[in-house]
Amino acid sequence: MNQNARYDTVSQILHWATAVVVTIAFILGPERFGRLMHQGVDPATRSDIVWHESLGMLVLALTLFRLVWLALRPAPPQIQMAGWMRLAARLAHVALWALLVALPVTAVLALGGEDHPLTLLGGLRVDHMPAIAESTIAGLADWGEVHQLLGDAIMWLAGLHAVAALAHHLVLKDGVLIAMLPWTKPR
Ligand code: HEM
Ligand code: HEM
Numbered sequence: 001m002n003q004n005a006r007y008d009t010v011s012q013i014l015h016w017a018t019a020v021v022v023t024i025a026f027i028l029g030p031e032r033f034g035r036l037m038h039q040g041v042d043p044a045t046r047s048d049i050v051w052h053e054s055l056g057m058l059v060l061a062l063t064l065f066r067l068v069w070l071a072l073r074p075a076p077p078q079i080q081m082a083g084w085m086r087l088a089a090r091l092a093h094v095a096l097w098a099l100l101v102a103l104p105v106t107a108v109l110a111l112g113g114e115d116h117p118l119t120l121l122g123g124l125r126v127d128h129m130p131a132i133a134e135s136t137i138a139g140l141a142d143w144g145e146v147h148q149l150l151g152d153a154i155m156w157l158a159g160l161h162a163v164a165a166l167a168h169h170l171v172l173k174d175g176v177l178i179a180m181l182p183w184t185k186p187r
Contacts, residue, residue, distance in 0.1 A: 004077045006179045011073055014066045015180055018059060018100070019158065025055040026155050034144040037116045044119040053107070054121040060104035067097070077179045081172075092161050099154040106147040113138030 007015070030036070030048045043049040081089075111118050112132025119125045132138050168176035178184050 004075055005175065006181075007076055008074050009182060010069055011066075011076070012180055012182045014062060014069065016182075018062050018066070021055050021059050021062065022100075022154065022158070025052055025059060026151060028052040028055065029148075029151055034110075034148070037114075042119075043117060044123075044125060050119050050121055053119060056104055056107060057120065059100060063097070063100040077175075079174055079176055079179065081174060081176075089164070092157065092164070095157055096154070096161065099150055099157065103147065103150050103154065106143045106150060108132065109138055110143035110147055113143055 006012075028048050028051050030046065030052065033049065033052075036046070036049075037043060043053070108118065108129070109132060110116075112129030115128060115133055117125050117127045118129070165177045165180070168174055169178070
């Protein structure tokens with residue numbers, strides 16, 4: 001068996017855990033979320049907001065752990081494919097990594113910049129983030145708007161990325177999808 005036919009188990013588990021948690025956080029991105037907070041609703045009273053923020057912070061923790069693992073893990077599989085396809089996959093992965101970091105960062109900038117509390121499961125909350133509120137970066141954009149746009153962008157890009165993975169499996173039959181699946185035999 002080719003040793004490099006699949007990603008290592010840690011990378012596989014972290015990939016699928018991230019995909020599930022991002023999707024649930026997106027679904028729980030409550031409509032008019034920003035407006036509710038501007039109206040003075042305490043986010044701790046809304047379980048959808050508390051779950052959204054907690055799952056979003058979990059995505060950040062998973063992503064930071066994954067980025068460290070990227071430097072330590074066994075070499076990822078090198079599956080034969082056209083140069084343009086390899087480049088497109090590389091660009092999509094880089095964009096997904098960037099979005100996974102940018103989503104929590106823009107959310108914290110939005111909350112801290114407007115002095116809204118960060119509310120997490122277990123009653124954890126951070127009411128004020130003075131370092132962010134007083135920083136120039138907080139005033140550079142409407143970070144809530146940016147966060148919302150990036151939230152939509154990651155779902156579109158992840159959707160395209162999933163379609164590409166299925167096309168590799170069903171049309172090209174080249175083992176790309178299987179490389180990320182923990183329970184199948186490599187080709
Ligand atoms: C994978 C991570 C995340 C995704 C995909 C995501 C997605 C979204 C989406 C789509 C919205 C817009 C909801 C609407 O109004 O229709 C939203 C709003 C929001 N999210 Fe997230 N989010 C993520 C992580 C986080 C984290 C970590 C936090 C908190 C630390 C957070 C806090 C917020 C806040 C405060 C808003 C309202 C923004 C505003 O309009 O001012 N999100 N999110
Ligand atoms: C929010 C959802 C998703 C995100 C954020 C995401 C992100 C990523 C990232 C960052 C990588 C590079 C992983 C690494 O080097 O360890 C990757 C690889 C991969 N993903 Fe996803 N993914 C998502 C959903 C999916 C789905 C739904 C599928 C399949 C239906 C899928 C299939 C794959 C495959 C096959 C690879 C390996 C690709 C290759 O080696 O070129 N992903 N994904």
